[in-house]
Amino acid sequence: MSRFLDNKYNSLKPYTPGEQPQGKSYIKLNTNELPYAPSVQAQRAAAEQLESLRLYPDPAATCLKAPLAESFGVLPENVFVANGSDEVLAFCFMALCPKGASFADITYGFYSVYAALYGVDAEIIPLSDDFSIDVSEYMGEERTIFIANPNAPTGIALSLEVVEKLVAQNSQRLVIIDEAYVDFGAQSAVPLTKKYDNLMVVGTFSKSRAMAGARLGYAVANRELIADLERIKFSFNPYNVSRPTMAAGAAAIADVAYFEQCIDKVVATRQWTNEQLKSLGFELTDSRANFIFARHTRMNAQDIYEKLKQKGILVRWFDAPRIRNFLRISIGTDENMRALVDAVKHILAEK
Numbered sequence: 001m002s003r004f005l006d007n008k009y010n011s012l013k014p015y016t017p018g019e020q021p022q023g024k025s026y027i028k029l030n031t032n033e034l035p036y037a038p039s040v041q042a043q044r045a046a047a048e049q050l051e052s053l054r055l056y057p058d059p060a061a062t063c064l065k066a067p068l069a070e071s072f073g074v075l076p077e078n079v080f081v082a083n084g085s086d087e088v089l090a091f092c093f094m095a096l097c098p099k100g101a102s103f104a105d106i107t108y109g110f111y112s113v114y115a116a117l118y119g120v121d122a123e124i125i126p127l128s129d130d131f132s133i134d135v136s137e138y139m140g141e142e143r144t145i146f147i148a149n150p151n152a153p154t155g156i157a158l159s160l161e162v163v164e165k166l167v168a169q170n171s172q173r174l175v176i177i178d179e180a181y182v183d184f185g186a187q188s189a190v191p192l193t194k195k196y197d198n199l200m201v202v203g204t205f206s207k208s209r210a211m212a213g214a215r216l217g218y219a220v221a222n223r224e225l226i227a228d229l230e231r232i233k234f235s236f237n238p239y240n241v242s243r244p245t246m247a248a249g250a251a252a253i254a255d256v257a258y259f260e261q262c263i264d265k266v267v268a269t270r271q272w273t274n275e276q277l278k279s280l281g282f283e284l285t286d287s288r289a290n291f292i293f294a295r296h297t298r299m300n301a302q303d304i305y306e307k308l309k310q311k312g313i314l315v316r317w318f319d320a321p322r323i324r325n326f327l328r329i330s331i332g333t334d335e336n337m338r339a340l341v342d343a344v345k346h347i348l349a350e351k
C-alpha cells in the first residue's frame with residue numbers, strides 16, 4: 001500500500017480469481033469456462049471489427065441490445081449490457097443498495113467484495129445444512145437481495161415458483177437474481193421482470209456462451225431500473241463494451257443451434273461425471289450448473305486438489321468455512337473428465 005491510498009480501502013479483501021496458469025498447460029477445470037470455442041459466427045463478427053478499433057463503440061449498444069431483448073421477449077429499454085456481469089453487479093452494489101444488501105454465506109465471492117468496496121452494509125444469511133436457500137429467511141426487510149441461481153459454488157437451483165414467491169412477498173425491496181449458470185439446467189426469472197418492478201435478472205456470456213475472455217454481461221429489468229444502471233454507466237465508462245465484444249455477442253445470440261449443442265454436451269458430460277465420482281465414493285450436490293460440487297467420504301479435499309494439480313488437473317478448492325472439504329470441478333470435454341476420473345482413481349489407490 002502506498003501512502004496515498006485512501007484509508008477506507010486499507011481493509012479491502014479483493015476477490016481471489018481462480019488460477020489462470022500461463023506457463024505449464026493444465027486441464028483447466030477451475031473457473032467454469034466452457035471447454036468449447038465460441039460460436040464461429042461470433043468469432044467472425046469479432047474479427048470483422050478489428051479495422052474499426054480506431055472508433056469508440058456505440059455507447060447505446062443498439063446492435064447488441066436489440067437481439068438480446070428479442071431473445072428474452074422484452075424491449076431493448078429493458079436490457080442493460082456491461083463489461084461482464086461483474087460490472088453489472090458492481091453497479092448494483094454502488095447504486096441500488098441504499099439500505100444495504102442481503103446474501104448467503106456461501107455464494108459468489110464478489111458480493112461481499114463489492115459490498116466492502118462500496119461501503120454497503122451486508123446481512124449474511126447462512127444456507128441451510130444441505131446448502132439450500134430458505135427464502136423465508138429473506139422476507140420483510142429493506143436491503144437489496146442478491147441470489148445466484150443456480151448458486152455458486154454449490155450448483156443448487158431455486159425453482160421459479162420459489163423465486164416468484166420471494167419477489168412477490170418483498171415488493172418493497174429489490175431482488176437481484178444472478179443467473180450466470182441458468183442455461184445449464186435451471187429456470188430463468190427473466191419472464192417475471194415484466195410482472196414485478198422489484199426484480200432484476202443478471203446474466204453473462206462468460207459461461208454458457210463460451211465468451212469469458214470477451215467480457216460481456218447483461219441485466220434485464222423494468223425500464224426505470226435499466227435507466228438507473230445507464231445513469232451509473234454514463235457516469236463511469238460509456239464505452240464499457242468493446243466493438244469486437246458487442247459484435248460477437250449479437251452473433252452468438254443468433255447462433256441458437258451451436259448454443260444448444262454446447263449446453264447439451266455439458267449436461268451429458270456432467271451426468272457422466274456425477275455417476276463416475278459417486279461410484280468412487282464422492283457425495284455431490286444436485287448441480288444445475290457447468291460444474292459439480294463434491295466431497296469425498298474418506299479423503300480430504302485439499303489433498304485431492306493438490307494431487308490433481310501435480311497430475312496437471314486444476315480444480316477449485318475454497319479454504320472457507322463449511323465448504324473446506326469440497327471441490328468445485330468445472331465440466332470440461334468428455335476427454336477432460338475421463339482424465340479427471342482416472343487421476344482420482346489413482347489418487348485414491350495411492351492412499
Ligand SMILES: *Cc1c(COP(=O)(O)O)cnc(C)c1O
Nearest residue numbers: 084085086108148180204206217
Ligand atoms: C462467473 C460468474 C459471474 C461473473 O461473470 P462475468 O460475466 O465473467 O463477469 C457472476 N456471477 C456468478 C455467480 C458467476 O459464477
